[in-house]
Amino acid sequence: MTSMDDFWAVIPAGGSGTRLWPLSRRSSPKFLHDLTGSGQSLLRATWERLAPLAEERVIVVTGQHHAEAVRAQLPMLHRDAVVTEPSPRDSMPAIGLAAAILERRDPGAILGSFAADHVITEVEAFHGAVREAVVLARRGEVVTIGVEPTHPATGFGYIRVGEPLGVEDAPSGRRVREFVEKPDAATATKYVESGEFRWNAGMFVVGATTLLELLAQTHPELTATLRIIASDPRRISDLWPTLPKVAIDHAVAEPAAAAGRVAVVPARFGWNDIGDFASLATILAEQDGAPPLRVIAGEQDVVAIDSTGLVAADSGRAVAVVGLDDIVVIDTADALLVTTKERSQDVKRVVEELQRRGLSDLT
Amino acid sequence: MTSMDDFWAVIPAGGSGTRLWPLSRRSSPKFLHDLTGSGQSLLRATWERLAPLAEERVIVVTGQHHAEAVRAQLPMLHRDAVVTEPSPRDSMPAIGLAAAILERRDPGAILGSFAADHVITEVEAFHGAVREAVVLARRGEVVTIGVEPTHPATGFGYIRVGEPLGVEDAPSGRRVREFVEKPDAATATKYVESGEFRWNAGMFVVGATTLLELLAQTHPELTATLRIIASDPRRISDLWPTLPKVAIDHAVAEPAAAAGRVAVVPARFGWNDIGDFASLATILAEQDGAPPLRVIAGEQDVVAIDSTGLVAADSGRAVAVVGLDDIVVIDTADALLVTTKERSQDVKRVVEELQRRGLSDLT
Numbered sequence: 001m002t003s004m005d006d007f008w009a010v011i012p013a014g015g016s017g018t019r020l021w022p023l024s025r026r027s028s029p030k031f032l033h034d035l036t037g038s039g040q041s042l043l044r045a046t047w048e049r050l051a052p053l054a055e056e057r058v059i060v061v062t063g064q065h066h067a068e069a070v071r072a073q074l075p076m077l078h079r080d081a082v083v084t085e086p087s088p089r090d091s092m093p094a095i096g097l098a099a100a101i102l103e104r105r106d107p108g109a110i111l112g113s114f115a116a117d118h119v120i121t122e123v124e125a126f127h128g129a130v131r132e133a134v135v136l137a138r139r140g141e142v143v144t145i146g147v148e149p150t151h152p153a154t155g156f157g158y159i160r161v162g163e164p165l166g167v168e169d170a171p172s173g174r175r176v177r178e179f180v181e182k183p184d185a186a187t188a189t190k191y192v193e194s195g196e197f198r199w200n201a202g203m204f205v206v207g208a209t210t211l212l213e214l215l216a217q218t219h220p221e222l223t224a225t226l227r228i229i230a231s232d233p234r235r236i237s238d239l240w241p242t243l244p245k246v247a248i249d250h251a252v253a254e255p256a257a258a259a260g261r262v263a264v265v266p267a268r269f270g271w272n273d274i275g276d277f278a279s280l281a282t283i284l285a286e287q288d289g290a291p292p293l294r295v296i297a298g299e300q301d302v303v304a305i306d307s308t309g310l311v312a313a314d315s316g317r318a319v320a321v322v323g324l325d326d327i328v329v330i331d332t333a334d335a336l337l338v339t340t341k342e343r344s345q346d347v348k349r350v351v352e353e354l355q356r357r358g359l360s361d362l363t
Numbered sequence: 364m365t366s367m368d369d370f371w372a373v374i375p376a377g378g379s380g381t382r383l384w385p386l387s388r389r390s391s392p393k394f395l396h397d398l399t400g401s402g403q404s405l406l407r408a409t410w411e412r413l414a415p416l417a418e419e420r421v422i423v424v425t426g427q428h429h430a431e432a433v434r435a436q437l438p439m440l441h442r443d444a445v446v447t448e449p450s451p452r453d454s455m456p457a458i459g460l461a462a463a464i465l466e467r468r469d470p471g472a473i474l475g476s477f478a479a480d481h482v483i484t485e486v487e488a489f490h491g492a493v494r495e496a497v498v499l500a501r502r503g504e505v506v507t508i509g510v511e512p513t514h515p516a517t518g519f520g521y522i523r524v525g526e527p528l529g530v531e532d533a534p535s536g537r538r539v540r541e542f543v544e545k546p547d548a549a550t551a552t553k554y555v556e557s558g559e560f561r562w563n564a565g566m567f568v569v570g571a572t573t574l575l576e577l578l579a580q581t582h583p584e585l586t587a588t589l590r591i592i593a594s595d596p597r598r599i600s601d602l603w604p605t606l607p608k609v610a611i612d613h614a615v616a617e618p619a620a621a622a623g624r625v626a627v628v629p630a631r632f633g634w635n636d637i638g639d640f641a642s643l644a645t646i647l648a649e650q651d652g653a654p655p656l657r658v659i660a661g662e663q664d665v666v667a668i669d670s671t672g673l674v675a676a677d678s679g680r681a682v683a684v685v686g687l688d689d690i691v692v693i694d695t696a697d698a699l700l701v702t703t704k705e706r707s708q709d710v711k712r713v714v715e716e717l718q719r720r721g722l723s724d725l726t
Contacts, residue, residue, distance in 0.1 A: 022683075301725075303716045305709060315680075318698040318725050320385075320713040323706030329699075335681040336694055338701055343686030346668060350683040353666045362664075362681050 006110050007134050008208075009054035010098040011046055012091055013062040013070060013116035018351040018363070019276040019344065022335035023312055026363055031116035032069050035280055035312075036287075037296045042274070043116045044073050049123055050114060053130055059083060059101070060116070061094040086240045092251040093226065093243045095204070096215055100230035102208040110137045112205040113248070119283055121270030129267035132170040133205035139167065141263040142214065142256045143205040144176065146198025148268040152188035155275055157181055157200040157249075159264055176262040179254050198266050201273070204248060214252050214261070219244070222251075276344035277328045281310040293321060309341060335362055369473050370497050371571075372417035373461040374409055375454055376425040376433060376479035381714040381726070382639040382707065385698035386675055389726055394479035395432050398643055398675075399650075400659045405637070406479045407436050412486055413477060416493055422446060422464070423479070424457040449603045455614040456589065456606045458567070459578055463593035465571040473500045475568040476611070482646055484633030492630035495533035496568035502530065504626040505577065505619045506568040507539065509561025511631040515551035518638055520544055520563040520612075522627055539625040542617050561629050564636075567611060577615050577624070582607070585614075639707040640691045644673040656684060672704060698725050 013031050017024030024030035031043040038045060043060075050058060058077065062070050064084040071082055083101065085094060095113045102109040112130060120126050126145075133143040146159045162175035179200060183191060191197035204211075216223040222243060229236050256262050274280050284294040293304035295311045302311055303320040309327035313319050319331055328344060330337040339347060351363045376394050380387030387393035394406040401408060406423075413421060421440065425433050427447040434445055446464065448457060458476045465472040475493060483489050489508075496506040509522045525538035542563060546554060554560035567574075579586040585606060592599050619625045637643050647657040656667035658674045665674055666683040672690035676682050682694055691707060693700040702710060714726045 022681075301717070301720065301722060303713050305712055305716070306706075315699075317678075317696070318385075318717065318722065320698070320700045320702075320710075320717075322700070322702035322709050322713060324701065324703065327701065329701050331699055333680070335683070336676075336678075336692075336699065337683045337685070338687065338690065338692050339683075339685035340687065343669075346685050347683075349668055350666050350685060353668070354664070354681065354683075357664065359664060359681065 004053050004055075004131070004134060006106065006108050006138070007054055007130075008057040008059060008098075008102050008106075008109050008111050009050040010095060010102075010111050010113045011043070011050070011058065011060045011116045012094045012113060013043055013060050013066065014085070014088055014091075014094060015117065017117070018348040020274070020280070021330075021347055021351045021363065022332045022337055023330055026360075027065065028069070029066065029117075030274065032066070032073065035274055035296070036119055036283055041073055042119065043070065046114060046116050046118070047074055049120060049126065050112075053127060054112075059098050061085060061098055062116075063088060086237055088245070089240070089243050090245045091202075091248045092215070092219075092246045093222065093240075095248055096212065096222065096226045097229060099208040099211045100226040103212060103227075104230055107209060109208045110134050110205065111208045111211065112203070114203055115273070117274060118201065119270070119272045119274060122268070125267055125269040129172070129265045129269070130205065132172055132265045133203075133263075135170040136165065136167060136173050136263045136265070137205045137207055137210070140207065140210055140261075141173075142210065142253065142261055143173075143263045143265060144253065145201055145203040145205070146264040146266045147201045147271045148266065149192045149197065149199050152185065152192045153199065154182055154185055154188050155279070156273070158183065158188075158191050158197040159200045160197055161264055161266060165263060170265070172265050172267070173263050174266065175260065176257045176264045179249065179257055198264065199271065200249075201271050202249075204253065211252065214256050218251055218255055219246070222246070276347065277310060277330070277339070278341040278344040281326075281328065281341050284310060293327075367416050367418075367494070367497060369469065369471050369501070370417055370493075371420040371422060371461075371465050371469075371472050371474050372413040373458060373465075373474050373476045374406070374413070374421065374423045374479045375457045375476060376406055376423050376429065377448070377451055377454075377457060378480065380480070381711040383637070383643070384693075384710055384714045384726060385695045385700055386693055389723075390428065391432070392429065392480075393637065395429070395436065398637055398659070399482055399646055404436055405482065406433065409477060409479050409481070410437055412483060412489065413475075416490060417475075422461050424448060424461055425479075426451060449600055451608070452603070452606050453608040454565075454611045455578070455582075455609045456585065456603075458611050459575065459585065459589045460592060462571040462574045463589040466575060466590075467593055470572060472571040473497050473568065474571045474574065475566070477566055478636070480637060481564065482633070482635045482637060485631070488630055488632040492535070492628045492632070493568065495535055495628045496566075496626075498533040499528065499530060499536050499626045499628070500568045500570055500573070503570065503573055503624075504536075505573065505616065505624055506536075506626045506628060507616065508564055508566040508568070509627040509629045510564045510634045511629060512555045512560065512562050515548065515555045516562065517545060517548055517551050518642070519636070521546065521551075521554050521560040522563045523559055524561055524627055524629060528626060533628065535628050535630070536626050537629065538623065539620045539627045542612065542620055561627065562634065563612075564634050565612075567616065574615065577619050581614055581618055582609065585609070639710065640673060640693070640702070641704040641707040644689075644691065644704050647673060656690075
């Protein structure tokens with residue numbers, strides 16, 4: 001097994017998770033919560049998963065309002081290891097800034113970007129995939145990890161996998177033919193049946209300098225600005241607001257794939273991005289011995305009669321559910337949500353309505 | 364219009380209303396609550412409805428744990444006008460004790476018994492029916508008020524109406540052929556289509572002495588004991604526990620009907636006993652301008668998206684409901700219920716389960 005001394009884990013910890021309201025709030029986004037009842041927050045679980053590979057070499061990029069909570073959950077991080085964004089600018093500026101910081105520290109640094117709010121099971125398989133990805137990244141590839149689909153999901157993008165790369169120490173590595181957007185159900189079924197596609201889990205492993213060079217091809221000004229901030233962190237407050245909001249997929253991954261510069265390590269492990277309560281309920285239902293109505297986060301009494309779905313309760317009150325299938329009940333100290341798995345996507349409309357009513361403090 | 368000086372209104376205020384948990388509790392039963400958003404509790408609304416007929420002549424019979432709350436809601440009542448039962452013994456001992464007390468005070472007293480937790484609209488029609496019932500009761504009849512059915516309800520008993528009595532000042536009065544139990548749906552439809560049947564709203568108007576004489580025919584010991592307690596109220600604590608639990612329907616109304624001693628005043632007014640959240644939701648949906656998702660009891664913010672049903676919220680928290688039809692959400696400070704109109708009857712199973720778990724303080 002080769003050394004991972006050049007590998008740095010970057011954890012972008014952003015997004016308010018409005019479809020997980022009222023568990024997730026702008027002031028307390030989902031990565032700070034233990035949504036799955038694992039005993040630790042999604043952020044902490046992400047760190048625990050990466051520490052065996054990256055050891056001390058972990059950087060979290062987060063909003064300035066969440067920096068304190070991030071440091072509290074990850075007290076082992078050096079102060080400089082929590083990079084704060086003055087305002088959300090999507091994934092490219094966040095990951096790009098980390099790359100610019102790492103490039104200055106170690107021109108050969110390999111950066112792996114892993115969202116703070118994903119759930120991964122079968123960690124050994126994940127580690128194996130990352131190790132192979134680092135090998136490929138050292139060769140100048142932009143490397144993504146392609147998760148083997150377990151069902152024709154319509155909520156994820158897909159990666160179309162090409163020919164094997166034949167690289168020693170990275171035997172799974174293949175060329176990426178293309179990234180494709182979230183498909184409809186029929187297309188998703190075709191993708192999964194073809195065996196050619198993997199889920200795009202949004203994980204990228206790439207040399208810090210390689211990433212910035214590729215970014216410079218499509219966004220030279222953004223790249224230059226990120227390097228200025230890395231060299232003089234005091235400039236962030238005046239320069240950050242000038243940056244465009246852009247995702248790493250559009251800025252780097254898709255153009256690089258079109259140019260034949262992206263590799264994928266296909267891998268088989270449990271993965272979910274917990275986009276909404278439906279996906280959370282699915283994760284929980286897959287756990288061993290899960291009762292039909294799954295209860296999380298609660299110390300209190302829950303009475304379920306002829307019901308299935310999900311109850312998340314941290315208000316301390318008793319909760320009773322009678323005669324409802326695939327119900328979602330989220331019971332917090334200041335807000336209650338009642339919906340169904342099927343309608344979980346529409347929870348963001350509640351957040352919008354609360355903001356419209358001037359009740360942003362609840363969102 | 365004849366004088367009503369001999370008319371006494373008796374309000375039995377009992378029952379824990381477990382199918383309306385968690386709004387209704389053993390410690391705070393439904394009659395103490397403003398379930399319909401009228402601005403006053405069901406008990407207070409009952410008093411307001413009866414006061415124009417009975418003036419100062421109102422007696423409330425209630426459990427000893429509720430006497431203080433009853434007095435607080437009805438501060439105009441004389442202390443003696445709140446009669447407390449040491450323990451629940453169903454309706455006959457409660458109403459019979461009121462009859463025995465009234466008989467001593469005024470041998471010609473006419474007693475009208477009206478539950479504390481019913482909702483009545485069209486109060487003028489109700490008053491007219493009671494006035495006719497009093498006229499008939501003075502002639503020695505046991506009189507009930509038969510509510511004209513608006514639909515083939517299966518949750519109420521019915522009264523089969525016979526020939527007109529031809530009494531001046533009570534032109535609606537008819538003989539009761541029989542009381543019938545709650546019917547199934549097909550039978551209820553036949554009843555309503557026949558025009559022969561009225562809903563049994565459990566209202567009885569009868570001379571106090573007449574009631575006790577009829578009771579003595581079926582329950583001589585009970586009658587004697589009630590008269591002893593009325594003559595020496597201090598005896599209630601030792602005698603009350605010896606009384607049988609029996610309903611006035613079985614002890615008096617049905618045997619008297621079989622003997623041709625019961626009259627009915629058919630009447631047309633809005634009436635409901637709010638047995639469960641389905642009937643509460645129905646009442647609320649019938650109110651003018653009711654939105655699809657009806658909200659009661661709440662000062663707080665409720666966001667409803669594509670939903671119908673009932674939200675009762677007095678916890679002060681924001682409540683959001685997304686994509687649920689005929690939903691029932693009852694949000695109180697220490698307990699939350701989520702169910703459907705269709706399953707409202709099963710709410711009593713929640714109360715049983717909480718008691719089984721030793722959580723009686725929540726019930």
